Amino acid sequence: MMRTIGAAFLALLAACSGSASYEHEGTTESTGGRGDYVSDGAKMLAKGDLEEAIRLFTIAINHNPRRDDAYYHRALAKQQKMDIDGAIEDLTEAVRVNTHNPRAWFKRGWFRHNHRADYQEARQDYTRAIEEDPGYSDAYYHRGLTYQALGVYVTAIADMEKALRVAPVGWSFSEQAQRDLAICRRQSNVQGYAEDPKPINPR
Numbered sequence: 001m002m003r004t005i006g007a008a009f010l011a012l013l014a015a016c017s018g019s020a021s022y023e024h025e026g027t028t029e030s031t032g033g034r035g036d037y038v039s040d041g042a043k044m045l046a047k048g049d050l051e052e053a054i055r056l057f058t059i060a061i062n063h064n065p066r067r068d069d070a071y072y073h074r075a076l077a078k079q080q081k082m083d084i085d086g087a088i089e090d091l092t093e094a095v096r097v098n099t100h101n102p103r104a105w106f107k108r109g110w111f112r113h114n115h116r117a118d119y120q121e122a123r124q125d126y127t128r129a130i131e132e133d134p135g136y137s138d139a140y141y142h143r144g145l146t147y148q149a150l151g152v153y154v155t156a157i158a159d160m161e162k163a164l165r166v167a168p169v170g171w172s173f174s175e176q177a178q179r180d181l182a183i184c185r186r187q188s189n190v191q192g193y194a195e196d197p198k199p200i201n202p203r
Contacts, residue, residue, distance in 0.1 A: 037063070038070050045077050053077045068098035075107065084115045095128075102132035106139050119146040137167035141177050148180065153188035157181060 041056035057074035060067050075090035091108035094101055109125030112118040126143035129136050144159030160181040167174060 050077050050081055066097045068094040068101050072104050100132050102129040102136055105129035119149050122146050135166045137163045141173050148184055153184050156184045
């Protein structure tokens with residue numbers, strides 16, 4: 001059961017992470033012939049063995065503190081343990097050691113958005129992910145959701161339309177993005193804004 005849950009969770013995370021590619025700063029660390037610590041940790045994460053996964057990711061970081069991929073995956077494990085502060089801290093380290101990691105920028109925004117309702121900070125992280133990968137459909141869509149939450153409907157519409165334009169075939173958020181786009185258009189018409197109001201974090 002735990003293995004099934006872990007595999008399903010990783011599939012969801014993969015859907016939320018998009019297809020963005022990047023080069024991480026670290027080098028491959030060996031585990032006595034068993035492979036890479038990060039790869040081994042990812043396997044444990046898929047199996048739902050969070051403690052072992054975190055232990056392996058931590059070893060990779062201790063061997064090379066510039067392993068942004070180790071920080072990134074350890075953040076995913078910490079999220080499953082509901083250590084959201086720890087997850088955000090790890091993603092902050094990931095983007096510190098590699099500012100060109102769009103997945104880490106996106107995921108930190110996603111955590112801030114969904115776990116903290118910190119829409120302004122999330123919006124900034126999504127924007128940075130887009131700067132690093134202009135074709136990052138997930139980042140456009142989720143940034144649109146933050147604008148929607150802030151009542152900035154015109155900009156939300158633009159982001160969701162952009163997400164749908166650049167999305168790859170079979171994009172997992174396609175139907176939901178179309179529904180949210182329709183909602184934003186109705187909201188914009190009802191509110192009748194000629195221009196977007198100034199964003200205000202509702203927290």
